[in-house]
Amino acid sequence: xxxxxxxxxxxxxxxxxxxxxxxxxxxxxxxxxxxxxxxxxxxxxxxxxxxxxxxxxxxxxxxxxxxxxxxxxxxxxxxxxxxxxxxxxxxxxxxxxxxxxxxxxxxxxxxxxxxxxxxxxxxxxxxxxxxxxxxxxxxxxxxxxxxxxxxxxxxxxxxxxxxxxxxxxxxxxxxxxxxxxxxxxxxxxxxxxxxxxxxxxxxxxxxxxxxxxxxxxxxxxxxxxxxxxxxxxxxxxxxxxxxxxxxxxxxxxxxxxxxxxxxxxxxxxxxxxxxxxxxxxxxxxxxxxxxxxxxxxxxxxxxxxxxxxxxxxxxxxxxxxxxxxxxxxxxxxxxxxxxxxxxxxxxxxxxxxxxxxxxxxxxxxxxxxxxxxxxxxxxxxxxxxxxxxxxxxxxxxxxxxxxxxxxxxxxxxxxxxxxxxxxxxxxxxxxxxxxxxxxxxxxxxxxxxxxxxxxxxxxxxxxxxxxxxxxxxxxxxxxxxxxxxxxxxxxxxxxxxxxxxxxxxxxxxxxxxxxxxxxxxxxxxxxxxxxxxxxxxxxxxxxxxxxxxxx
Amino acid sequence: xxxxxxxxxxxxxxxxxxxxxxxxxxxxxxxxxxxxxxxxxxxxxxxxxxxxxxxxxxxxxxxxxxxxxxxxxxxxxxxxxxxxxxxxxxxxxxxxxxxxxxxxxxxxxxxxxxxxxxxxxxxxxxxxxxxxxxxxxxxxxxxxxxxxxxxxxxxxxxxxxxxxxxxxxxxxxxxxxxxxxxxxxxxxxxxxxxxxxxxxxxxxxxxxxxxxx
Numbered sequence: 001x002x003x004x005x006x007x008x009x010x011x012x013x014x015x016x017x018x019x020x021x022x023x024x025x026x027x028x029x030x031x032x033x034x035x036x037x038x039x040x041x042x043x044x045x046x047x048x049x050x051x052x053x054x055x056x057x058x059x060x061x062x063x064x065x066x067x068x069x070x071x072x073x074x075x076x077x078x079x080x081x082x083x084x085x086x087x088x089x090x091x092x093x094x095x096x097x098x099x100x101x102x103x104x105x106x107x108x109x110x111x112x113x114x115x116x117x118x119x120x121x122x123x124x125x126x127x128x129x130x131x132x133x134x135x136x137x138x139x140x141x142x143x144x145x146x147x148x149x150x151x152x153x154x155x156x157x158x159x160x161x162x163x164x165x166x167x168x169x170x171x172x173x174x175x176x177x178x179x180x181x182x183x184x185x186x187x188x189x190x191x192x193x194x195x196x197x198x199x200x201x202x203x204x205x206x207x208x209x210x211x212x213x214x215x216x217x218x219x220x221x222x223x224x225x226x227x228x229x230x231x232x233x234x235x236x237x238x239x240x241x242x243x244x245x246x247x248x249x250x251x252x253x254x255x256x257x258x259x260x261x262x263x264x265x266x267x268x269x270x271x272x273x274x275x276x277x278x279x280x281x282x283x284x285x286x287x288x289x290x291x292x293x294x295x296x297x298x299x300x301x302x303x304x305x306x307x308x309x310x311x312x313x314x315x316x317x318x319x320x321x322x323x324x325x326x327x328x329x330x331x332x333x334x335x336x337x338x339x340x341x342x343x344x345x346x347x348x349x350x351x352x353x354x355x356x357x358x359x360x361x362x363x364x365x366x367x368x369x370x371x372x373x374x375x376x377x378x379x380x381x382x383x384x385x386x387x388x389x390x391x392x393x394x395x396x397x398x399x400x401x402x403x404x405x406x407x408x409x410x411x412x413x414x415x416x417x418x419x420x421x422x423x424x425x426x427x428x429x430x431x432x433x434x435x436x437x438x439x440x441x442x443x444x445x446x447x448x449x450x451x452x453x454x455x456x457x458x459x460x461x462x463x464x465x466x467x468x469x470x471x472x473x474x475x476x477x478x479x480x481x482x483x484x485x486x487x488x489x490x491x492x493x494x495x496x497x498x499x500x501x502x503x504x505x506x507x508x509x510x511x512x513x514x515x516x517x518x519x520x521x522x523x524x525x526x527x528x529x530x531x532x533x534x535x536x537x538x539x540x541x542x543x544x545x546x547x548x549x550x551x
Numbered sequence: 552x553x554x555x556x557x558x559x560x561x562x563x564x565x566x567x568x569x570x571x572x573x574x575x576x577x578x579x580x581x582x583x584x585x586x587x588x589x590x591x592x593x594x595x596x597x598x599x600x601x602x603x604x605x606x607x608x609x610x611x612x613x614x615x616x617x618x619x620x621x622x623x624x625x626x627x628x629x630x631x632x633x634x635x636x637x638x639x640x641x642x643x644x645x646x647x648x649x650x651x652x653x654x655x656x657x658x659x660x661x662x663x664x665x666x667x668x669x670x671x672x673x674x675x676x677x678x679x680x681x682x683x684x685x686x687x688x689x690x691x692x693x694x695x696x697x698x699x700x701x702x703x704x705x706x707x708x709x710x711x712x713x714x715x716x717x718x719x720x721x722x723x724x725x726x727x728x729x730x731x732x733x734x735x736x737x738x739x740x741x742x743x744x745x746x747x748x749x750x751x752x753x754x755x756x757x758x759x760x761x762x763x764x
Contacts, residue, residue: 004573080573081726084581084713091633098637106633188735224731227724234571234728344740344747348724349732382712382723390704394681396606397674400708405555407721408747443634 004078007071008088011259011281013114018250021243022219022236024076031253035288039063042277042290044262044305047116048531049515050296051241051249052159056539058252062546065255065288066246067279069301070112072258073119073242079234083383086231089113089120093440095300096430100446101479103331105300108230108482114258115242116298118528120232123211123239124353124376124416125165126525127156129174129361135521141370141450142421142521146492146501147537153177155533160209163239163532164217167209173362182214185223190347191354191377193411197465203359208376210351211239211528225350227379245532257281263438265293265309265318267508272313274511280436292551294503294512296535299329299484302517303427304441306488319488319505319513324498326427328486329445330522333417335455335480336378336388337462338410339471345411352379353414360458361524369453371418372524375462378412385410392477411471413462416482418524419451427487445481483527488517502541503534510551514538554720558757559745561718561725567764568730569743578715578726586617590627590643591650594664598650599623601666605673606707614716621710622646632705638694639701646706649698652689653680659687677703722747 012019013030020026033039040062043050054066073079073089080086091110097103111117130149135142153175159165160181167180184207187195191207198205212223212233223237236243246256260281268275276289295302303326307317317325353376361372380388382404389395389403425446429439447455459476466474491497494506499518505511514535516527523530545551564570565578588596600619609615631642639645653676657665661672668676679685680703683696690698711717718725722745724732734741746759 004576077571078573079728080577081569081571081728082574082577082713084709085573085577087630092631093633094631094641095634096637097634102634102636104632104634106631110633186735189737189739192737224727224729225733225735226727226731228727234573235731343737345737346722346724346740346744350735382718382721383709386708386712387705390708391700396677396681396704396708398608401607401720404712404717404721407723408745442637 004080004085005088007073007078011257012072013256013258018256019072019074020247021074022247024074028247028250030250030255032255033063033065035286038276038289038291039065041292041294042067042288043294043296044277045116045296045298045301045515046114046246046256047111047241047296047298047515048118048528049535050294051115051118051245052532052535053294053296053514053539054254054256055245055249055252056536057542058249058254060539060543063253064249065257066249067257067260067262067277068114069261070114070258072114072256075232075234075236075242079232081226081228081234083231083381086120089232093434094432095440096432096442097445098442099425099444103443103445103481105443109331109484110298110300113242114246114256115240118240119242120230121528122230122352122526124526125160125163125209125211125529126374127174127177128152128523128525128530129372132521132523139370143489143491145520146490151537152533155536156529158536159529159532163211163244164213165209165211166214168206172204172206173358180209185210185214185351185354187354188347188350189343189345190379190411193341193345193469194355194357194377194413196469197413198357200468201465203357205355205357208353208356212351213237213239223351227348227350227352228381229351231381261436262305263308263436265295265305265511267311267313267318269313272508274508292510292512294514296513296515298515299487299517300427300441300443302513302515303487304429307429308438319498319507319511321507322495322498324489324496326487327423328421328489329425329427329443329484330419330421330486330519331445331481332483332522333373333419333451333455334414334482335417335459336412336414336477337459337466337474338412338477339466339474340406341409341411341471344408346408347379347410348381350379353377358525360461367457369450369457370420371450371454373415373417373454373458374524375413375415375458378414382407388477392479393475413465415458415462416524416526417454417458418522420448421486421521422448483516483522485516485519485522485527488513489520490518491520503538512538553748553753555747556719556722556745556756556760557748557753558760559719559722559763561715561723563763564725564743567743570726571728574726574728581714584617584620584624586620588620588623590623594654595647595650597666598654598664601673602653602677602703603707605670605677606704607711616711616714616716618707618710622706625706636697636701638697640693645693645698645702648689648691648693649702652685652687652695655687655689656685
């Protein structure tokens with residue numbers, strides 16, 4: 001077994017080379033920097049935010065080091081078709097969860113690998129509804145973003161092209177967008193259940209835009225519909241940061257350090273500027289000098305690092321003069337409605353969410369709540385399905401075994417639902433320490449009445465949709481969440497935000513934050529495309545500012 | 552209850568294109584799990600085994616999945632989930648405390664340890680655990696329903712449904728790389744997928760399942 005876990009035990013990005021994830025046993029040359037060499041940017045985290053930005057900055061000619069606490073995997077030879085084994089991709093270090101609705105972390109919302117959680121995400125690649133960037137002004141809730149949707153539309157396109165997103169020719173909602181780079185995937189039976197339900201209820205649906213190949217691309221071949229998407233793609237059809245942005249970054253001269261856990265960002269006592277990062281790699285703490293530091297650890301690790309970096313000058317943590325670091329943690333509600341079909345569905349085949357409706361993201365009447373939700377077809381693997389049955393219906397013993405036998409006839413719909421930002425939902429530091437001796441995160445989360453009203457509406461509607469396709473034994477899953485955002489929001493005012501529109505912290509001008517933490521609101525779509533679009537924009541803005549001498 | 556997928560054995564695909572080397576290695580190691588404790592002591596082990604037998608009844612001991620041993624390995628290796636409700640102690644301590652508390656509840660109520668009780672009494676105690684009704688001092692403040700949800704069912708079901716025997720029962724295709732699937736529509740079965748028995752036609756399904764490669 002040791003071979004399949006090798007990447008967890010010794011770093012691979014060193015001695016002038018890095019793993020080439022697209023070739024079995026392959027390597028690619030990698031530039032390396034010395035610890036006392038102040039690089040232009042150290043980026044902490046290499047997922048949707050950090051991996052993308054590392055690529056953009058390296059291609060713009062900056063010297064860049066990306067650090068990741070996780071391993072640098074070779075999917076073709078090291079990924080098994082197995083839910084249990086692939087937990088090696090998850091962030092399973094301890095976190096303490098409390099609040100009225102304690103979160104479950106570690107699987108669908110946290111990754112620990114070069115490439116971050118994009119290595120095991122469900123590949124759903126959606127644009128925000130334009131109005132969400134000004135939800136306070138236009139829709140009356142949440143907070144406005146300091147970004148303009150038309151500019152984001154441009155960056156969404158850049159990411160869709162970079163990942164060769166497969167999707168429909170015309171997307172049914174929102175302002176016109178170009179056709180997706182690759183054709184939509186064939187729809188599985190689970191996806192047709194959604195489509196037929198929508199048609200029966202008179203709302204639109206479409207093929208879900210997905211970051212998995214529907215045609216060959218370079219050394220990667222198209223998706224073979226193996227269905228293990230959320231446990232890591234073993235064929236490289238999935239366009240994760242690991243196989244897209246990271247190889248591009250390395251080729252452009254970035255260094256990526258795997259198994260490198262950053263524990264503290266250092267600041268200069270006189271200037272107050274950041275000077276580099278302390279990180280743990282190969283058994284010891286090391287220091288890397290940097291002219292700029294970008295924190296891109298996602299909405300728990302990012303505030304944790306900023307808070308753990310508190311010092312005499314910044315006693316409340318870095319970039320925290322607003323007091324908002326760690327606050328406004330947002331998940332997305334992820335409730336489902338399931339039913340039994342006469343037909344064989346075999347929902348383990350293909351990507352889990354091949355069809356979608358964004359009706360309730362774009363339709364503003366007939367709602368008793370703010371915000372929106374999309375819902376998608378589902379395809380849980382056996383462990384996940386058993387956990388859903390036990391967790392929501394309390395089943396065990398013979399009753400559970402009988403339900404599980406119906407697996408191949410089950411179909412379901414699940415939302416990606418907006419929650420409102422609330423300051424009481426937050427990441428703080430616990431007393432307990434992790435394996436590096438660093439205080440672990442305490443994650444406090446409670447749904448508000450608006451969140452609950454949205455969930456209730458969605459369950460009612462999806463139940464009707466399942467009834468409309470003659471599903472039997474319909475039941476609702478009241479308790480699940482996905483994704484993590486907020487905790488370092490962007491804005492126009494240093495008093496009410498942590499970073500500006502360029503992801504630059506108000507307090508320390510050479511400290512940046514570039515991941516889902518900067519979201520002021522979450523909308524009702526999966527966040528990865530927006531995170532990558534923000535990273536692309538930030539990369540372009542940094543290049544412009546450098547040209548003008550504004551860094 | 553008649554088998555839904557008679558004759559289906561996902562392991563028959565082990566040497567086909569559906570399994571890559573990584574999957575073969577992972578499943579082989581899982582199947583080699585010895586049914587002995589490495590973390591729990593003898594008393595805890597008996598209690599854990601008795602709980603597993605009620606959560607996933609496996610009357611045929613010859614083919615039973617060694618659930619207690621699989622849970623034991625997770626706990627021994629301290630393989631945590633990436634979160635823990637604030638009311639629970641860490642993984643190893645939660646299991647130690649919960650097993651001792653269940654035994655104490657059994658002693659107090661029935662004068663015998665949990666494993667020695669008849670199965671209906673065991674189920675009764677597990678139901679009370681699930682409902683959060685058990686509050687003896689041995690729980691040390693750990694809510695019994697949280698222990699039931701986050702440890703008992705969470706860990707035992709995860710152990711069972713990562714085992715090929717469970718996949719056979721539910722007709723799951725199992726490992727699928729590099730070969731995935733081709734037939735995606737309603738009621739379409741790839742020849743390397745489990746065939747479901749319809750009443751009166753079990754033999755047809757059995758024959759189809761025996762041809763799987």
